[in-house]
Amino acid sequence: MSIQNVEKDFRHYVKKMSHYEEVIGLTAWDLRTGAPKKGVEQRSEVIGTLSTEVFRMSVSKEMETFLDKLEAPEVQNEIDDVTKHTVRECRETFDKNTNVPEEEYEAFVILTAQAESVWEEAKDKQDFEMFKPYLEKIVRFNQKYVEWQGYSGHKYNTLLHEFEPGLTVETLDRVFTELKEALIPLVKRVTESSSQPETNFLYEYFPKEEQRAFSEQVLESMQYDFEAGRLDETVHPFAIGLNANDVRVTTKYDENDFRTAVFGTIHEGGHALYEQNIDAKYKNTPLCTGTSMGIHESQSLFWENFVGRHYAFWEAHYDLLKQFNEGQFKNIGLDDFYCAINVAGPSFIRIEADEMTYSLHIILRYELEKALINGELEVNDLPQAWNDKMEEYFGIRPRHDGEGVLQDVHWAGGMFGYFPSYALGYVYAAQLKDALIKDIGNFETLLQEGRLAPIKEWMTKHVHQFGKSKQPLDILRDATGSSINAQPLLNYLRTKYEEIYRLN
Amino acid sequence: MSIQNVEKDFRHYVKKMSHYEEVIGLTAWDLRTGAPKKGVEQRSEVIGTLSTEVFRMSVSKEMETFLDKLEAPEVQNEIDDVTKHTVRECRETFDKNTNVPEEEYEAFVILTAQAESVWEEAKDKQDFEMFKPYLEKIVRFNQKYVEWQGYSGHKYNTLLHEFEPGLTVETLDRVFTELKEALIPLVKRVTESSSQPETNFLYEYFPKEEQRAFSEQVLESMQYDFEAGRLDETVHPFAIGLNANDVRVTTKYDENDFRTAVFGTIHEGGHALYEQNIDAKYKNTPLCTGTSMGIHESQSLFWENFVGRHYAFWEAHYDLLKQFNEGQFKNIGLDDFYCAINVAGPSFIRIEADEMTYSLHIILRYELEKALINGELEVNDLPQAWNDKMEEYFGIRPRHDGEGVLQDVHWAGGMFGYFPSYALGYVYAAQLKDALIKDIGNFETLLQEGRLAPIKEWMTKHVHQFGKSKQPLDILRDATGSSINAQPLLNYLRTKYEEIYRLN
Structure with a gap:
């Protein structure tokens, strides 16, 4: 033949x-x-x-x-x-x-x-x-899995590779140490700041149907293609690409906290944009999906935080939001709204964490996973180790294991090596944002004017189109000109929170 | 082994x-x-x-x-x-x-x-x-298909068998002739009656969401299990049994004619009850579905017409309907409502036909199909033959083929032998209804009281549970004690329409 x-x-x-x-x-x-x-x-x-x-x-x-x-x-x-x-x-x-x-x-x-x-x-x-x-x-x-597959360097590398090909413990240790050393003191300063945002209005009643209508408009504005997707309700939101022409977003509506749906939808919308914009030539192959968990998360976090939590984004969208629930925001100026949706501080639960503390929750899990796999920590000692780290990084100690070591399903599902992707995605996203600004310059103006198309197009050009044909670190290097680097994220977080919490 | x-x-x-x-x-x-x-x-x-x-x-x-x-x-x-x-x-x-x-x-x-x-x-x-x-x-x-599969008696038998195993042209000719001979004069008398129901109120605005809510209540009342199904909107309504624990109903809402959704939902609900109540022992086999198109249609038509268009059913449900759109029915008494939803008369389009004329639309197609397959009619002469029969059976002649021979998709889809099931289902349904009344006696009382469970249970016992393990005519014989018989349907139609149109 x-x-x-x-x-x-x-x-x-x-x-x-x-x-x-x-x-x-x-x-x-x-x-x-x-x-x-x-x-x-x-x-x-x-x-x-x-x-x-x-x-x-x-x-x-x-x-x-x-x-x-x-x-x-x-x-x-x-x-x-x-x-x-x-x-x-x-x-x-x-x-x-x-x-x-x-x-x-x-x-x-x-x-x-x-x-x-x-x-x-x-x-x-x-x-x-x-x-x-x-x-x-x-x-x-x-541990046996690592032996079967083989490993080079640290044993944990084999597990990392499943979710983030090309990443090693050596790199992660360096990046996460940088993050940790900068974030722990930042969290402390934010916690101790005398200037805390007013957040009561966040919890006012916002009807589900109105939230849905706003969510749809935001997805449209992000250039999510509703002819190649749909928005549904679910308990644990996700986006799923069945093929590039059918990529579905799901969200959850909390009528007493609109942030769940708004930021959840933008987050899943970021995942969806990735899957909708993969080059058609990869159709019907295993390449027709995102290249790694980390790069996927870079897309969702980019849209959720660098776009959706940006002051300029709300300059374009706050009036629209108000139309769907007038009373709630009547006496809240844009500055107060912006500070409230960016409220930050130590907390026990990862999935409820803010931008500033999120990576610390991940680093904690990464360090424990690595030690477990390497035989340096016994499962028996895990709750104690968890709580000690919580105290060290956040200054708070879980009152019980439900809000500590038992909070996430991942380990029960057998997933070791997955958690780092969440923080990596954040680091990548900040690097991509800086590269995008360098390329197209007027990022803030675009957000202010609600013109998100050029932003999406830049991401398609540098990230989406390749699907799984290009490795994560190659995408990063070609898009940003550099390897993985924690500084863009740290600069962003420092500047943002110093301003919101008036730390200087 | x-x-x-x-x-x-x-x-x-x-x-x-x-x-x-x-x-x-x-x-x-x-x-x-x-x-x-x-x-x-x-x-x-x-x-x-x-x-x-x-x-x-x-x-x-x-x-x-x-x-x-x-x-x-x-x-x-x-x-x-x-x-x-x-x-x-x-x-x-x-x-x-x-x-x-x-x-x-x-x-x-x-x-x-x-x-x-x-x-x-x-x-x-x-x-x-x-x-x-x-x-x-x-x-x-x-025609070639019939040769490949072989046939006994009439060639059309082979096609009939695909949809209604056990049925033959000989039986159908007899049953359909009886129907035709009784229905053609009945249609004429109804058309010429001086007493025609008032129907204007049917076309008043009835919001979709309210129609949906009423449809759900009717399905509940029919004993449709929402924990093993769901109701959705579509263009061409259908019910589908994915497995006995997941049987979905779809419907269509016309805000200017509530009958579309109400009777459409009851019809599809009848199909769904069949699929939901097949014995669990047939799970994961080809037996876990309805036994034939005709028996399936007997279930949908039984619920749509013998239940849903029964006076006693609306004694129990008319007040409920009114709650969802008060204004529309304010000045319409139950008798007038009943007559209006049972309005009947000649029409061109099968899917819009009423109970009385529906079978005639089917018989017309059956006769033409049979002649085509047997080489007694050429496709070229089909429109003329169609229009002639319309005139003979209904006293009206299509103005163009769009409302005549071209109206249904079935032939384009290659389906010959399918149409008879629709009328057969009707004949079966009337026989089943008579048997049910003989067995449980208080049919009308049950409808009046809105207690539909015993009716559904009787159908489950005699029809649903067997899935495809029992042949259609065996189900009919065991449930009714007789073979296929047009008289129950004819008696029903005559009595009903003579009363509504005051023919005596």
């Missing part, structure tokens, strides 16, 4: 896999936006059937033959770039999936399913002991 | 197919209830991939081996009933799918896809000539 025919068959094979992934995505979206409760059990089995099929195809003899043939040095001139990147992606998945003994993997799937439901109860009961034996097994699996 | 293991593997294989069918169903539902427009093209390809896979599995060597082994006379005592029925169902599909030459089938799929879009334009332009060459090819395919 000619290499052209192998390439064609391979692309067809991969297309089938991506079609299966697409319906898995649709089914997941449906489950989280209104599928009838009694149908959930059967639907989970259906997802299981399809996922098993995708897994089977990813490690099949057929896949191996495709990869072997298409990786041969002598054919590299004859196949196109999209195929090459797809081969790279599929090889990585093939190796990763075949390195793990099948029975170990199956046991792990069952373990995490159980662990998630035990975790939920343990969190409610504030009872770490309940969850401990599960977490111990999960940590052990992750 | 032991027969128990063959059975187990077969059931697992069939389960996988049913899981694929389930996501195809979900994807179809999504496409019709709000999927973003730009994503439709790719989503259709995804449906194609999954359907191809289901087709492949239905005719695979593996399937054939399962069937051969499980059909062996000596193992019949060792396998369970659900498996036996599943084998029967899969064998029928296997034979049907393998009898058609693959290249002919593929050409037909392309033909009907083109034909549907040409039909849409031809209908708009009222131009039958445009559509004619496509319809000629479609008729020819259906």
Whole structure:
């Protein structure tokens, strides 16, 4: 068979896999936006059937033959770039999936399913002991996983690689130390400031339908394409790209705190813009999605914070917001509104944290994960270690494990190596923002005028279009001219909070 | 391998197919209830991939081996009933799918896809000539299809069998002739009656949200389980059973005619009750759906007409309806309301037809289909034949083919043999209603009191629970003690319309 025919068959094979992934995505979206409760059990089995099929195809003899043939040095001139990147992606998945003994993997799937439901109860009961034996097994699996996959340098590198290819502990340690050393004193100064924003008005009643209407307008203004997407309500908001022409946003409405929906929608809208603007040539391949968790988060955080929490953005949008709930903002000037939506300070719960403290919550988790994987910390000592760090970084100590070590589902789900992406995304976003300003200059004017299209276009040009064909650090380097660097984020946070809290 | 293991593997294989069918169903539902427009093209390809896979599995060597082994006379005592029925169902599909030459089938799929879009334009332009060459090819395919599948008696029997197993032209001719001979004079008397209901109030503004709220209450009252379903808006309403625990209803709201949503919802709700109440033992098999188009339609029509258009039903529900749009019904007494929602008379368009004339629209199509398949009528002469029959049955003649022969999509989609199910469903429904009254007696009292549960339970016991494990005519016989019979429907229609139109 000619290499052209192998390439064609391979692309067809991969297309089938991506079609299966697409319906898995649709089914997941449906489950989280209104599928009838009694149908959930059967639907989970259906997802299981399809996922098993995708897994089977990813490690099949057929896949191996495709990869072997298409990786041969002598054919590299004859196949196109999209195929090459797809081969790279599929090889990585093939190796990763075949390195793990099948029975170990199956046991792990069952373990995490159980662990998630035990975790939920343990969190409610504030009872770490309940969850401990599960977490111990999960940590052990992750340690074995590192051995199966192999590692270079620190063991944790292998887990990092799953979510942020190219990132290492060495780099992260450097970046996170810089962040920590600057943020801990900043948090302290903000906490002690005598000038605290007035926030009472934030909690006034804002009807859901009006919030929805405003959210839609903000998405439009961000250039989210409603002909290639839709906005729905859910409990834990997410965005999902079924394909580049169907990228759905979900949000949550709290009628006593409009910020949940407004900033949640902008955040998920940032993820959605990424998925909507991937080059069509990557359609039906595994490249048709964001390149990493960190770069994805850079997009959502860029829009949520650098755009959505910017003073100039509200110069364009505050009057619009007022139209949807006049009474609430009648006596609140733009300056007071801006300070209120940027209120910051120490808190126990990561997902409720503000811009300033968010990275510290992540760094804490990163340090604990790394120590667990490396065998330097036992699960048994985790709550104590968590609480000590909370006190060190934030000056507050959880009253119980429900607001401490048990607050996040990630570990119960077996995900180690994921947390750093959240802070990385923030660091990337600040670097991208500085590069964008250098390129197009009038960032603030654009925000003031509510003209967000050029901003979105810059992101599409430098980030979105490549999908998964380009590695995270290559995107960063080509877009910003530099490697990962904490300073842009720190400069931004310092300037912003010194002004809001009148620290000088 | 032991027969128990063959059975187990077969059931697992069939389960996988049913899981694929389930996501195809979900994807179809999504496409019709709000999927973003730009994503439709790719989503259709995804449906194609999954359907191809289901087709492949239905005719695979593996399937054939399962069937051969499980059909062996000596193992019949060792396998369970659900498996036996599943084998029967899969064998029928296997034979049907393998009898058609693959290249002919593929050409037909392309033909009907083109034909549907040409039909849409031809209908708009009222131009039958445009559509004619496509319809000629479609008729020819259906004629060849009959040859491939074989036939006994009339050629049309083979097509009938696809939608209503067990029904023959011989039976249909008898039943439809009885209907026709009684209905044509009834239509004439109704048309000429000097007592016509007052209907102006029907077209007053009724806000969509209020219609939705009333529709939900009616579904609840019908015992539709909202924990195993949901109600959405669409253009062409349908109900779809993804599995027995997730059966979705869709409806359409016309703010200037509440009947569209109210009776449309009750109709689709009738379909949904069927799918929600199939015995759980048929889960993950092809038996977990309605047994035929006709029996399915008997359920929707039973609820829409015998319940929803019954005077006693509105004794219980008219006050509720009024609560949602007070002004509209203020000066309309229950008697006038009842007459208005039962207004009847000749009309051109089938989907807008009333209870009395509906079957005549179907009989007209049945007679033409039969003649086309049998080579007794040429496509070229179809519009003339259509219009002549309209005049004969209804006393009206279409002004153009858009309101005549071009009005329905079915033929463009290649569906011959489908139309009779609509009228059959009606005939079945009337027989079931009489049997139900004989069994539980207090039908009218139940309606008056709004207690619909015993009615639904009777249908579950005699129809729903069996899914596809029981053939349509067996269901009819066991539930009613008789074979198919037009008299119950005719008695009902005569009594009802003689009263409303004061014909005596």
